[in-house]
Amino acid sequence: MDDLQMQLLLDLHRSNVRQGPGGDAETKRAMELAGLARSRPLKIADVGCGTGASTILLAKELDAHITAVDFLPEFLDELHTRAIDHGVADRITTLNCSMDALPFTEGEFDVIWSEGAVYNMGFEAGVSAWRRFLKTGGKLIVSEITWLSATRPPELQSHWETEYPEIDVASAKIGLLERHGYSPEGYFVLPVHCWLENYYRPMQSRFDAFLERHGHSDQAKAIVDAERHEIALYEKFRDYYSYGVYVAKKV
């Protein structure tokens, strides 16, 4: 990805509440599945936090300090502004670094949280690398693109084989968690509104202004076309894939 493309993507996504499918109710459901409200105070890392939809909710709901990690400083700046607006800035530290080179120490965290982001380094690489930063008994909460059934149409299969070959069924993801030293404690599927109302529709509503701002350049159009393609694919095949939310304990 070149620099201009990155700037365009930033411009398109920065003003959205989320940079991927998700929802406050679903983040709370994962907190409950992980039993977090009962254990406090907590030290949490939110990896690939974007502009902080989950970070800010965690800060509001829990007695916790959260280290919010992303490799795009512009997202972290936006997160900081939002944290001030929500009155939780003192509970959040932003950290600009890559998720595959986290500078944490062994056993530092009670919780590692990551919504819609681990695919950037790959699920298996992420869950295995991050484990050492958790205390024994600490919780991993991670959302990951997941097949909802054993078979699917060839058109969809071939799209994801290029986009993210690690996409798999939940039983395979849960097996990976077990093999990498976690005890799975919960799994649920993000419902359709997490994709459409919370993510795609707000993004779509910004396409025209985005194209306008960038003089309908070929690169801006290419980005919008790619997003439109992704949305159309989701609308057609939404019964076959979603994000799975996985909750696991370090054993």
Ligand code: SAH
């Ligand atoms: N958790 C947020 C953002 C999800 S989008 C939400 O649910 O809204 C994925 C995020 O991962 C983006 O913010 C992107 O900047 C970040 N990201 C991508 N590759 C990364 C990497 N190698 N290291 C750290 N963050 C990365």
